[in-house]
Amino acid sequence: MGARFFTTEATGTSPKQAYQNAVMDAIIEHGTEPYSGTIKETESFIITNTEPDPEHPDIQDKWGPCACTCIGNGHYLFWGWASD
Numbered sequence: 001m002g003a004r005f006f007t008t009e010a011t012g013t014s015p016k017q018a019y020q021n022a023v024m025d026a027i028i029e030h031g032t033e034p035y036s037g038t039i040k041e042t043e044s045f046i047i048t049n050t051e052p053d054p055e056h057p058d059i060q061d062k063w064g065p066c067a068c069t070c071i072g073n074g075h076y077l078f079w080g081w082a083s084d
Contacts, residue, residue: 003062004037005054007079015068018076019045037084042066045078052079 010025012018019039026040034041044065046058051069059067059080066080 002084003081004084005052005080006038006066006082007052007077008039009071009075009077011074012076013074015045015047015070015076018074019068019078022076022078035084037082039066039078039080039082041082041084042080045080052077054081056080 008022010018010022012021022039026036026038030036030038030040042065045068046065048067048069050056056067059065062081062083066078069077071077
């Protein structure tokens with residue numbers, strides 16, 4: 001199994017709610033089967049102020065957390081590696 005770098009935008013009243021919304025959207029779009037290469041393969045996130053970067057040291061594990069960047073007004077950008 002490989003890994004795919006993803007980015008996805010979601011809204012919510014908090015990063016946690018936006019993350020949950022993004023995961024649910026990915027499940028609706030890709031189903032419940034594993035290895036979709038989407039945010040639904042992640043289990044958590046870390047908050048960062050950086051732009052999406054596939055080389056970011058905190059998101060190198062496809063089984064680890066993805067990153068979350070607040071882009072304003074309840075909009076969040078999630079990015080990282082996911083198994084596919």
